[in-house]
Amino acid sequence: MSDITLTVDGQTITVPQGTTILQAAQKIQRDIPTICYHPHFTPPSLCRVCVVQVEKSRVLVQACSRVAENGMVVETDSPRVRLARQVILEMLNSAVDLSQAPEIQAYARQYDANPERYGKKIERREFPLFDDNPFYLRDYSKCIMCWRCVQACGEDVQWTFAIHRAERGFDSHIATFQEIPIPESTCVYCGNCVQACPTGALKAKRAAWLEQGLDLKQLARVSNLERREKS
Ligand code: SF4
Numbered sequence: 586m587s588d589i590t591l592t593v594d595g596q597t598i599t600v601p602q603g604t605t606i607l608q609a610a611q612k613i614q615r616d617i618p619t620i621c622y623h624p625h626f627t628p629p630s631l632c633r634v635c636v637v638q639v640e641k642s643r644v645l646v647q648a649c650s651r652v653a654e655n656g657m658v659v660e661t662d663s664p665r666v667r668l669a670r671q672v673i674l675e676m677l678n679s680a681v682d683l684s685q686a687p688e689i690q691a692y693a694r695q696y697d698a699n700p701e702r703y704g705k706k707i708e709r710r711e712f713p714l715f716d717d718n719p720f721y722l723r724d725y726s727k728c729i730m731c732w733r734c735v736q737a738c739g740e741d742v743q744w745t746f747a748i749h750r751a752e753r754g755f756d757s758h759i760a761t762f763q764e765i766p767i768p769e770s771t772c773v774y775c776g777n778c779v780q781a782c783p784t785g786a787l788k789a790k791r792a793a794w795l796e797q798g799l800d801l802k803q804l805a806r807v808s809n810l811e812r813r814e815k816s
């Protein structure tokens with residue numbers, strides 16, 4: 586495969602054809618934020634926080650999935666890029682509970698995202714907590730619809746397809762098929778979705794109990810009880 590040459594933030598670099606803008610930028614230690622992107626999954630290009638400015642492109646382009654082209658001139662931190670990232674992070678923070686998403690909170694600080702500036706006009710996404718199986722909790726009030734759990738459950742890792750998207754627009758959320766409880770779904774409790782979730786919307790019960798201050802003995806007792814009740 587031949588190489589291509591592009592310019593990123595004024596620096597000329599040569600990368601193999603097929604390299605994404607994100608990978609090219611990482612090669613010269615440019616820091617582009619990502620949320621929905623996971624290095625082992627197919628980029629779903631949903632959150633748009635990784636957008637960069639490409640010369641002669643009318644719109645900002647997502648660095649995580651856009652393949653770099655020969656002669657491309659890219660700016661990863663221009664005022665337009667920073668403003669786009671700021672607004673995306675403000676929107677996320679104003680509608681979703683991101684209290685357990687430290688990486689996104691760090692981005693919010695980095696880009697001066699201030700959800701307060703939308704006042705009371707913002708409606709928050711609220712969902713009931715799903716506690717329907719012995720292994721993990723699902724709290725979709727913390728979900729940013731990044732799709733990483735669906736990819737982990739599906740074609741990128743596990744090929745189990747227990748979860749997907751339900752509803753549309755503001756009400757869209759991750760769910761099992763016809764919203765059946767997890768034990769009735771095809772879930773095999775591999776834990777890949779929990780690992781992939783960047784916001785704590787999916788959480789192992791043991792982690793949740795440890796956070797509540799249970800010691801190891803209490804944890805074993807609660808865990809056994811749960812398994813008996815839910816099996
Ligand atoms: S549950 Fe987590 S991994 Fe799945 S879409 Fe929501 S935030 Fe992303």
Ligand code: FES
Nearest residue numbers: 630632633635649
């Ligand atoms: S990280 Fe690129 S669109 Fe989400």
